[in-house]
Amino acid sequence: MSKKRLITVIIGFIISCSVILGWGASHNIYSMAQNTKSVDKATGNFKIGKDLYLENCAACHIPIPPAVLPQETWQTILENPGNHYGVKVEGLTGFTQRLMWLYLQGYSRQLLKDEVKPKFIAQSRYFFALHPQVDLPSPITINTCIQCHSQATKFDYRE
Template sequence: MVKFSRWFSPLSLIVVLAIALWSISVGWEITQALEPIAQLTNEDNPRFEAGRSMYIETCGSCHIPIPPEVLPIETWKKLLEKPNDHYGTSVPNVIRLSQLLIWDYVKTFSRPLSTDEPKPFYVGQSRYFKALHPRVKFTEPITNKNCIVCHPGVKDFDFRSLTPEWENSP
């Protein structure tokens, strides 16, 4: 007969195993439950591919395509609703389909304003732009033309890559 110590009886072994199995299954369920959220906020999700490329095509010909997260949802909504009243010019080729696809993309990757907060129509006025730049003290005026000074991947719509001096600074 195998002898078990007081703390290692077959019963306690079963309890430990049951707890382990339970926590694994709960952990797995939580992961499953969170999966759609993780996918939703992932830029590379195929769900937004059409909207993203339509955005780059429609909104990236006169100036760089501005990444959605730097401006609030309300600003994007207004810009998409009024393509013919666009900073003194008009955005061509905004049909209902492109409007919907672009809207689906930009609204997913931007945040709402608080009520009563004025809509910023320039990146430099947006608190979301500032929040995304905790390390940067901007000395030059911020425009869509100087993002490239620090973001060498602008032409590929890549705002994650930085120039070496920013990449390597604390």
């Protein structure tokens, strides 16, 4: 193969790769934007992390809004997919975890110094802070959110 021909082949390959990847990315973002009304408007890297979060963390239960738990709890969850409330969360790679962490960290807050890290929403001060004067059910579980947030499965907690 001549040098010129080889270069043409390589350039062609690079262009087709970027077209395929670019289409995949924009298509994904487009369809997510169509399908989910969100808790937070996430942009840029946050948006990618949010899409990954919805893809990986809303398969077995409703998507949980980041703000109801502290950063420390999200970190523990992301770091221990093999030991997730008695089940295993499959398919998390280091890269996926990092992007999801960017999003979850960006939309939640840190614990106060000496505050105990909640494992469940029902133990989280941030959850109660978002529900002032709301007559909440007892016990509070992820299955009760839907009673008041009818669009919770679509990650819409404003409706």
